[in-house]
Amino acid sequence: MVVRRSESLLGRRYLLMNNHTEQIIPWQPSCDFCNEPAKYDARMLRGSWAYMCNAHFEEHGIKLGLGYGQRLIFQAPGKGEDTE
Numbered sequence: 001m002v003v004r005r006s007e008s009l010l011g012r013r014y015l016l017m018n019n020h021t022e023q024i025i026p027w028q029p030s031c032d033f034c035n036e037p038a039k040y041d042a043r044m045l046r047g048s049w050a051y052m053c054n055a056h057f058e059e060h061g062i063k064l065g066l067g068y069g070q071r072l073i074f075q076a077p078g079k080g081e082d083t084e
């Protein structure tokens with residue numbers, strides 16, 4: 001499966017946390033494999049990126065970190081942290 005997500009690539013860079021293992025996102029994506037709520041945005045062994053739930057991250061993910069994957073933290077806009 002080839003996942004193309006150019007908008008998401010921009011969002012990913014902008015929203016990356018300092019440790020490169022977590023990403024705050026204002027929407028809840030679904031797992032690209034099973035439609036469960038995604039917990040990770042991670043690179044697969046073949047090099048493409050996908051949203052994954054816990055089970056599919058175990059199956060397809062490599063690890064967390066810059067260039068490999070981020071844990072997704074869903075945070076609705078306007079709740080929690082201030083937005084300037």
Ligand SMILES: [Zn+2]
Nearest residue numbers: 031034053056
């Ligand atoms: Zn899944």
